[in-house]
Amino acid sequence: MDGFKIDHIAIAVPSITDAAATFELLTGHTCSPVEELPDQGVNVAFVGSLELIEPRGPATSVARFIDRRGAGLHHIAFRVPDLSEALAKYRDSGVRLIDEEPRPGGRGHRVAFLHPKSTGGVLVELVQE
Numbered sequence: 001m002d003g004f005k006i007d008h009i010a011i012a013v014p015s016i017t018d019a020a021a022t023f024e025l026l027t028g029h030t031c032s033p034v035e036e037l038p039d040q041g042v043n044v045a046f047v048g049s050l051e052l053i054e055p056r057g058p059a060t061s062v063a064r065f066i067d068r069r070g071a072g073l074h075h076i077a078f079r080v081p082d083l084s085e086a087l088a089k090y091r092d093s094g095v096r097l098i099d100e101e102p103r104p105g106g107r108g109h110r111v112a113f114l115h116p117k118s119t120g121g122v123l124v125e126l127v128q129e
Contacts (some may be wrong), residue, residue, distance in 0.1 A: 002094070003125075004061040004068075004071070004078040004079060004080055005078065005079050006049070006076060006077070006078060006079070007049075007052045007077040007078060007101050007125075007127040008046065008049045008050065008077045008081040009049065009050055009073065009074065009075075009076055009077070010051040010052075010053050010073075010075045010076075010077065010125070011023075011051070011052055011053070011071070011073060011115045011120040012053050012054075012055075012062050012065050012066050012071055012072060012074040012113060013052050013053070013054055013066075013071045013076060013081050014054060014055075014071060015054055016031070016034055016043060016044075016045045016053075016054045016095070016107060019052055019071070020045065020047065020052065022082075023047040023050055023052065024042065024047055024084060027047050027048040027050060028048075028049070029048035031039035031045050031046070031047045031049050032046040032047070033045065033050070035072065035106050035107070036056070037104070037105070037106065038056060039103070040056060040103075040105075041055060041056050041057065041060030041062065042056055042062050042091075042093075043056060043059060044058065044106040046106070046107070051077070051106060053074060053106075062074070065078070074123065075113070075123035075124060075125050076122060076123075076124055076125070077111070077124070077127045077128055078124065078125070078126055078127065079127050079128075079129070080126045080127065081106075081119070081128070081129055082128065083102045083110050083111075083112055083126055083127075083128035084102065086112075087099070087100070087102070087112055087126070090114060090118075094118075095115075095118040096115035096117055097112065097113075097114060097115065098112070098113035098114065098115050099111075099112035099113050105125075105129075107126065109127050109128060109129050110127075110128045111125055111126065111127050111128075112125070112126050113126075114123050114126065
């Protein structure tokens with residue numbers, strides 16, 4: 001289970017609508033339709049391999065992130081073939097998990113997050129299609 005490929009890089013933005021044109025210009029890709037993920041408190045859209053995430057309200061973790069740090073890099077996501085197996089491997093290796101079990105993510109994928117205290121200060125998302 002080594003050599004996972006990057007699935008996407010997520011950027012927290014106050015508004016997908018306002019940010020989309022900039023990232024379309026930078027990447028040459030068209031922004032996907034916005035997906036609502038109310039269980040995670042965010043809306044997401046993809047511009048190529050960039051995920052734009054906007055908070056659905058002021059009390060969400062992404063809103064707090066933007067309030068503390070401003071808009072910017074939020075997390076890096078790696079594609080894994082078996083998310084449950086990957087979580088077990090990392091848990092057994094002492095990696096701190098944010099999600100003990102997979103949850104629904106953007107594009108219909110299953111996702112789980114690793115705590116930045118175990119990954120060099122970077123929030124890492126694992127993605128299984």
